[in-house]
Amino acid sequence: MHGTLHDSPPVTATRTPLGRGRPGFRGRIDAIETGGNTIGLTPEELERRLIELGFVEGASVEILHEGAIGHDPIAVRVDSATIALRRREAMAILVI
Amino acid sequence: MNAIADVGIIRCALVGTPNSGKTALFNALTGSRQKVANYPGVTVERKAGVVHTPSGLCFTVVDLPGTYSLRARSPDEEITRDAVLGKLASETPPDVLVCVADATNLRLALRLVLELRQVGRPMMLVLNMMDIAKRRGIEIDIAKLSDLLGMPVVAAVSVRKGGIDAVLAKFDEFVFTGGRECVWKVPSAKDLRAGQHEADSIIRSVVKMPAHADTLTTRLDAVLLHPVAGLICLFVILFVMFQAVFTWAQPLMNLISDGFAAIGAATHAVLPPGLLQSFIEDGVLGGVGSVLVFLPQILILFLFILLLEDLGYMARAAFLMDKIMGGAGLHGRAFIPLLSSFACAIPGIMSTRVIDNKNDRLTTILVAPLMTCSARIPVYTLIIAAFIPNRAVWGVLSLQGLVMFGLYAGGIFSALGVSAAAKFLFWRRQMSPPFMLELPDYKLPSAKSVVLGLITRAKAFLTRAGTTIFAMMVLIWFLASFPRPPAGATGPAIDYSFAAMLGRLIHPLLEPIGFNWQISIALIPGMAAREVAVAALGTVYSISGGGDAERQIGQLLAAQWSLATALSFLVWYIFAPQCASTLAVIKRETGSWKWMWITFGYMLALAYVAAFATYHIAVALGAG
Numbered sequence: 041m042h043g044t045l046h047d048s049p050p051v052t053a054t055r056t057p058l059g060r061g062r063p064g065f066r067g068r069i070d071a072i073e074t075g076g077n078t079i080g081l082t083p084e085e086l087e088r089r090l091i092e093l094g095f096v097e098g099a100s101v102e103i104l105h106e107g108a109i110g111h112d113p114i115a116v117r118v119d120s121a122t123i124a125l126r127r128r129e130a131m132a133i134l135v136i
Numbered sequence: 137m138n139a140i141a142d143v144g145i146i147r148c149a150l151v152g153t154p155n156s157g158k159t160a161l162f163n164a165l166t167g168s169r170q171k172v173a174n175y176p177g178v179t180v181e182r183k184a185g186v187v188h189t190p191s192g193l194c195f196t197v198v199d200l201p202g203t204y205s206l207r208a209r210s211p212d213e214e215i216t217r218d219a220v221l222g223k224l225a226s227e228t229p230p231d232v233l234v235c236v237a238d239a240t241n242l243r244l245a246l247r248l249v250l251e252l253r254q255v256g257r258p259m260m261l262v263l264n265m266m267d268i269a270k271r272r273g274i275e276i277d278i279a280k281l282s283d284l285l286g287m288p289v290v291a292a293v294s295v296r297k298g299g300i301d302a303v304l305a306k307f308d309e310f311v312f313t314g315g316r317e318c319v320w321k322v323p324s325a326k327d328l329r330a331g332q333h334e335a336d337s338i339i340r341s342v343v344k345m346p347a348h349a350d351t352l353t354t355r356l357d358a359v360l361l362h363p364v365a366g367l368i369c370l371f372v373i374l375f376v377m378f379q380a381v382f383t384w385a386q387p388l389m390n391l392i393s394d395g396f397a398a399i400g401a402a403t404h405a406v407l408p409p410g411l412l413q414s415f416i417e418d419g420v421l422g423g424v425g426s427v428l429v430f431l432p433q434i435l436i437l438f439l440f441i442l443l444l445e446d447l448g449y450m451a452r453a454a455f456l457m458d459k460i461m462g463g464a465g466l467h468g469r470a471f472i473p474l475l476s477s478f479a480c481a482i483p484g485i486m487s488t489r490v491i492d493n494k495n496d497r498l499t500t501i502l503v504a505p506l507m508t509c510s511a512r513i514p515v516y517t518l519i520i521a522a523f524i525p526n527r528a529v530w531g532v533l534s535l536q537g538l539v540m541f542g543l544y545a546g547g548i549f550s551a552l553g554v555s556a557a558a559k560f561l562f563w564r565r566q567m568s569p570p571f572m573l574e575l576p577d578y579k580l581p582s583a584k585s586v587v588l589g590l591i592t593r594a595k596a597f598l599t600r601a602g603t604t605i606f607a608m609m610v611l612i613w614f615l616a617s618f619p620r621p622p623a624g625a626t627g628p629a630i631d632y633s634f635a636a637m638l639g640r641l642i643h644p645l646l647e648p649i650g651f652n653w654q655i656s657i658a659l660i661p662g663m664a665a666r667e668v669a670v671a672a673l674g675t676v677y678s679i680s681g682g683g684d685a686e687r688q689i690g691q692l693l694a695a696q697w698s699l700a701t702a703l704s705f706l707v708w709y710i711f712a713p714q715c716a717s718t719l720a721v722i723k724r725e726t727g728s729w730k731w732m733w734i735t736f737g738y739m740l741a742l743a744y745v746a747a748f749a750t751y752h753i754a755v756a757l758g759a760g
Contacts (some may be wrong), residue, residue, distance in 0.1 A: 081570065084325055091328040092204040093572060094243050098336070104354075108363035109459040115361060115575055119336075120241045120345070122353075122575040124455045129570045 058101060058116065059131035066102035067135040069095060074132040086132060093125075094118045095133050146195045147228055148187075148307075149219055151252060152236035153245050154202035155448070155576035157264040159183075161236055161292060162199040163585050164300045172592045175226060180215045191308045198230065204244055205251060207322055210492050220255055221318065233259045239269035239276060239291070240577065242343060246335035249285060251323060256316035259287045262303055266291040268579070273346035281342045353448075353577040360452055370456050373449075374475055377440045381433050381479040388432035396425030411620070419613035422664075424606060430717070431594065434483040437476050438593045439586070441487055444472075446581030451573055458571050464552040465559035466503075467496035468571060474500065474551070477507035481718045485725055486597065495563045501725060502558055502735055503551040505718050506711065508544045511666040515709050516543055518670055522690035523702040539706075546710045550742065612664045612716065630676060635660040649708070649744060650701040650751035650760075663716045666709065700754035707750040711743035 055070050072090055074083035081089070095101075095118060104122065105115040113126045152158040162170070166185025175182045183199040200219055201212035208217040215224070222229025235252055237245030242263075249261055263269075263276065282289040290306040293299030323331070348354075359365050400417045407413040444450050454468035461468050469491045477484030484504045491497040517540075524536045614634075621632040630636055639657030646656050654676045662669030674689045677696075693702070713719060713736045723732040754760065 086570070087325040088205075088207070088323075088328055089209075089570070089572060091325060091332055092207075092244070092247075093574065094332065096329055096332040096336070098333075105357065105361040105366075105455075106363065107456065107459050108367055113455060113458050113571060115357070115455060118243075120243055122357075122577075123572065124451065124458075124575050125572040126458070126570060129572060 055134040055136050057131045058103070058133035058135050059114075059127040059129070061103045061114075061130075061135070062111070063103050063106055063114075065135075066100070069097050069099050069101060069133055070136045071097060071134045072132055073134055086129060090129070090132065093123050094121055095123075101133070101135060146193065146232065147230045148195050148197050148232045148234055149230035150197060150199045150234050150236055151216065151220060151248070152202055153204055153238075153248055153574075155241075155574055156202065156236045156238045156245055158202060158236040159199060160582060160585055161262060161264055161300070161303075162197060163582070163588055165197055165303070167584075168588070170588070172595070175215055175224075180212050182215075187304070187307070189304045189307045193308060195307060197234075198227075204248060205323065205328065206255075206320065211494060212492065220252065220257075221320065230257065233257050235259060235261045236264050237261060238576075239263040239266050240272060240274060242276075242339055243332070243335060244574075246338060247328070247331045249287075250331045250334055251320070253285070253287070254318070254320040256318045256320075258315050260306060261285065261287060261289045263289060263291045265293070265579075267293045267299075268577075275344040277342040281338070284338050284342065356578055357452075357575075360449070361455065366452075366456050370453055373444070373453075374472075377437070377475075380440065381437050381476065381483075385432040385436050385479075389429050392429050392432070393425060396421050396428070400425075411617070414617055415613070418617070419610050422609060422613065428598075430480055430482050431597065433479050434486065434597055435590055435594060437479070437483045437487065438590055441472065442586045442589045443581055446579065446585060448576040448578045451575050454571075454573065455575065462571070465556045466499060466552075467491050467493065470496065470500040474504060474507055477504040477509060480509050480511070481505045481507065481715070482597075482721050485718070485721050486593070488725070498562075498726065498731060499555050499558050501722055501731065502738075503555045505713065505715065505722075505735065505739065506547045506551040506554065508547045508710070509666070509715075511715065512543075512709055514667040514670050516540060516706065518690055519693070519702050519706050522694040523697075523699055543706060543710055546707070550711065554738065554742075609664055609716070612661055616661045628676065630657065630661075630672075648751075649747040650698070650704040650755075651708075652697075652701070655701075655705065659712075659714065662714050665717065666714050669714065698755075699759040700751050703754050703759070704747040704751035708743050708747040711739050711746055713739040713743075 056065075056067070058065075058069075072087050072095060074086045074090075099119050100117075102117045103114050104117055107113050111127070113124055114130060115122055115124050116130070150158050150162055162183065162185065165187050170183060170185035173182050173184075180201060185197050185199075187195040187197055189195065198219065200216040203213040203216045206213075206217045206220060208214040218224040219227055219230065220233065233252060233255070235245070235249050237249070249259075252259060261281075263278070269276065276291075278289050278291060288306055288309070290302050292303050360369055400421045403416050403421065404413060407416060441450075444453070450469070450472075453471065456468075457471045458468035461470055466474075470488070473484045473488045473491070475484075476487055481504045484507065485501050488497045488500045488504070491500060520536050520539055524539050527535050529535050529538060612635075615638065616630055616633050616635040618634055619632060621629045636657050638660050640653055642659075643651070643653045643656040646659075651659075654673065657676050658669050658672035661672040670689065673693070677689065677692055697705075719732050719736060722735050723729060726732070
């Protein structure tokens with residue numbers, strides 16, 4: 041599953057939202073940007089919840105699994121923990 | 137801290153993130169010396185126990201609900217926050233905080249430790265599951281960690297008996313460290329981020345991680361979280377669980393009901409016929425028996441739930457089902473409670489405790505009684521056998537089976553509809569929190585924790601539900617037995633009772649849905665449990681009990697009812713809140729009469745409308 045292609049971060053400096061990644065996608069968190077796409081939670085609250093689950097700048101992330109319907113939700117390895125979340129919320133996590 | 141030592145008993149609160157093994161540590165520390173109750177006014181469990189250290193100190197330990205921060209996002213987490221801050225009116229503030237962390241996954245726990253440190257209470261950190269961490273090649277410099285955090289740190293293996301000796305020894309030296317002033321305030325995203333960065337830098341300096349994550353969990357998840365294989369595994373697990381609840385429980389349930397029937401027969405023989413005999417036999421023994429008969433199903437169901445939870449599978453089941461359940465506005469975790477409700481809504485409603493969000497839990501409780509429980513089966517089979525011809529459809533399918541299937545499907549689809557409607561009506565503006573949860577590494581459950589959990593569930597059911605259900609059973613007995621028939625009465629005794637008066641009173645209301653007065657009367661004792669309606673119909677039509685009483689009732693009904701009435705009666709039973717026990721459990725689990733009445737009201741309305749439509753369509757089609 042861990043091919044050599046994925047062993048180094050993408051060479052371009054463009055940031056990819058974690059919510060766009062497919063299983064095997066990996067990188068480091070560059071920023072948490074909770075824009076206007078939060079439903080029910082304020083952007084600040086979504087940011088706090090993401091941080092409480094370990095999504096902070098500098099943490100390494102890798103998408104391990106995805107759900108059967110619409111590839112949603114996703115299971116993400118964040119340093120030493122595995123977190124499940126929906127792609128909608130994962131869009132706030134920008135990865136390089 | 138001499139004041140504390142003088143009192144003799146030191147109050148200690150266990151705090152930690154979910155999945156930190158906090159409850160396992162609590163069980164290892166307190167063993168069977170623990171008490172489970174509810175915090176006043178909320179359905180949050182309060183678990184407390186007593187610990188004696190080698191040097192003779194006595195600690196009371198409270199196991200607080202797991203949380204990632206003191207921000208309190210749910211009723212459970214509010215309890216943790218208020219208890220830690222000493223703001224809980226019902227609880228003396230803890231003298232010391234013991235923070236529990238999973239040694240294999242320190243990041244989130246250490247951030248919580250840093251936040252808890254601001255509360256200023258004396259604190260220590262227990263690194264749980266040290267054996268697993270060592271086996272995986274994780275090295276932790278405990279002395280340095282203790283130095284950096286400024287609090288005692290101790291390693292523990294809470295699943296083993298000797299694994300907590302070091303913790304107890306630390307408790308002894310720990311008492312004499314003083315506390316500071318509380319400087320905690322609700323953390324902003326900036327505070328949380330700073331805390332996590334500090335925690336990460338501490339981890340970098342004290343923890344040596346191996347290159348790879350837990351390989352066993354990775355390999356298991358490759359199958360169990362696979363989009364196709366994962367769902368197949370989930371359904372196999374659920375099928376086994378469903379079968380177990382249905383079939384393993386049956387012999388035990390028969391034993392209990394036969395036992396109560398035997399005791400009933402014995403009292404029948406001993407006591408003179410009359411009111412006392414009827415009260416003891418039908419009221420007391422019938423009431424207690426009808427409560428106890430659910431116990432085997434509840435224990436088997438909770439055995440599975442506890443095992444799956446402790447294994448770490450429950451979070452994965454929620455992951456797999458999230459999208460499917462989410463379409464109907466239900467949480468992924470609602471799946472198991474709803475499936476259990478096919479056996480009986482009572483354990484199903486009790487198991488909604490695995491859903492941490494209050495609104496999601498209420499929605500699940502609201503729709504659980506719509507799942508076709510096993511008590512409906514005797515009613516369905518009786519009516520189907522009497523009215524639906526046993527003929528093949530398209531050569532292979534049986535018409536009777538199709539009707540049965542339709543009744544099940546009716547329950548499921550109405551549950552989905554009601555949950556979507558409930559979301560819209562009650563919490564349209566407060567969207568449920570996003571689905572985000574930790575998938576813990578797989579662990580072998582400890583037998584001790586599972587047994588303690590089962591005992592807790594059994595006690596909760598017997599004491600909480602038992603009292604209310606029993607009271608309702610006695611009330612229903614009273615309604616069906618009083619007033620007594622006059623001397624020389626010819627009809628069955630129930631004809632002269634309050635139940636019959638009520639039945640005749642509501643009969644005009646039930647006439648439009650095709651119910652005769654006999655059905656109206658049978659519905660009153662049928663509130664005790666759905667299957668009781670069958671026996672009650674027998675009583676109303678004066679059929680004495682016996683081996684083939686059920687067949688006789690079927691024949692009699694086929695002669696007396698129209699097909700339209702029979703279909704209307706079946707549809708009524710999909711929806712009608714004909715189970716006092718379920719209503720009692722809803723009252724207990726939600727802690728309010730409001731939700732019980734809402735459930736009763738919407739089910740009654742659905743039942744009436746659906747039965748009305750069925751009856752009139754059937755009559756129009758010539759089945760009247």
